Amino acid sequence: MTDGAKPQLNIALIQAYIEIGEPGVNMNHLAEMMEKAVAAEQKPDVIVLPEMWNTGYALDRIGELADPNGEETKRRLSDFAKRHGVHIVGGSVAEKIGDRIYNTMYVFGRNGESTAKYSKMHLFRLMDEEKFLHAGEEAVTFELDGMKAGASICYDIRFPELSRTLALAGANVLFVPAEWPHPRLHHWRTLLTARAIENQMYVVACNRVGRSGETEFFGHSMLIDPWGEVIAEGGEEEAVVTGTLDCALPEEVKGRIPVFEDRRPHLYFK
Numbered sequence: 001m002t003d004g005a006k007p008q009l010n011i012a013l014i015q016a017y018i019e020i021g022e023p024g025v026n027m028n029h030l031a032e033m034m035e036k037a038v039a040a041e042q043k044p045d046v047i048v049l050p051e052m053w054n055t056g057y058a059l060d061r062i063g064e065l066a067d068p069n070g071e072e073t074k075r076r077l078s079d080f081a082k083r084h085g086v087h088i089v090g091g092s093v094a095e096k097i098g099d100r101i102y103n104t105m106y107v108f109g110r111n112g113e114s115t116a117k118y119s120k121m122h123l124f125r126l127m128d129e130e131k132f133l134h135a136g137e138e139a140v141t142f143e144l145d146g147m148k149a150g151a152s153i154c155y156d157i158r159f160p161e162l163s164r165t166l167a168l169a170g171a172n173v174l175f176v177p178a179e180w181p182h183p184r185l186h187h188w189r190t191l192l193t194a195r196a197i198e199n200q201m202y203v204v205a206c207n208r209v210g211r212s213g214e215t216e217f218f219g220h221s222m223l224i225d226p227w228g229e230v231i232a233e234g235g236e237e238e239a240v241v242t243g244t245l246d247c248a249l250p251e252e253v254k255g256r257i258p259v260f261e262d263r264r265p266h267l268y269f270k
């Protein structure tokens with residue numbers, strides 16, 4: 001935490017159904033769910049969206065469906081952030097840059113300013129992502145009212161190197177937008193919990209729900225604290241899942257078990 005930081009952050013996870021290949025429908029639907037989230041009694045400081053929420057995994061048509069330079073997505077998210085004075089961790093969308101498509105997260109601050117952009121660096125071969133998308137090349141951190149955060153997307157959580165890199169850069173909360181399906185609920189819960197415990201950081205994970213072809217996405221969006229305790233978890237239906245982060249807790253946990261001081265990096269194979 002830095003000086004002037006907020007002691008707590010209220011989080012709202014938009015655990016939405018996504019219509020495959022229908023960016024217009026999805027933009028409107030998620031906007032409605034976001035309006036509901038900000039109208040709640042406990043107004044969120046941060047709204048989080050799922051992965052590929054504009055198109056779903058319509059990979060065979062992704063060239064025509066992806067948002068050119070993310071312009072429309074950025075305009076909509078920035079307007080919303082400014083209108084409601086909230087941060088938005090914008091899940092991810094299919095972003096077209098020249099002839100390349102990326103799976104990209106945009107982050108906006110309370111004044112609608114762009115605060116980060118991250119493109120998924122580990123593409124998921126089980127769904128042929130690497131045949132249609134380009135991988136990002138850079139790990140990204142950003143600030144939320146003085147709390148340092150790290151960006152990751154879905155399959156990225158299978159690579160502890162990324163979350164450790166972000167933690168070493170000072171991130172105390174890891175964001176994980178996802179489209180994670182059955183039958184791997186056990187992997188989802190276990191990997192998210194492990195990333196939280198090993199890095200002594202919050203993990204904030206927003207997954208979509210609903211069927212797309214043969215694939216059933218299970219929701220179970222999660223907020224996990226740096227002890228690995230689950231603060232909030234969604235079911236398998238559409239919902240706004242909410243919870244509050246205590247911004248001092250990660251440092252407190254690091255003080256109790258000094259994992260970062262006890263690392264022996266010179267002994268680890270590169």
Ligand SMILES: O=C(O)CCC(=O)C(=O)O
Nearest residue numbers: 124154155179180181184
């Ligand atoms: O790693 C997994 O089991 C799911 C990953 C995934 O669905 C994705 O990255 O889109």
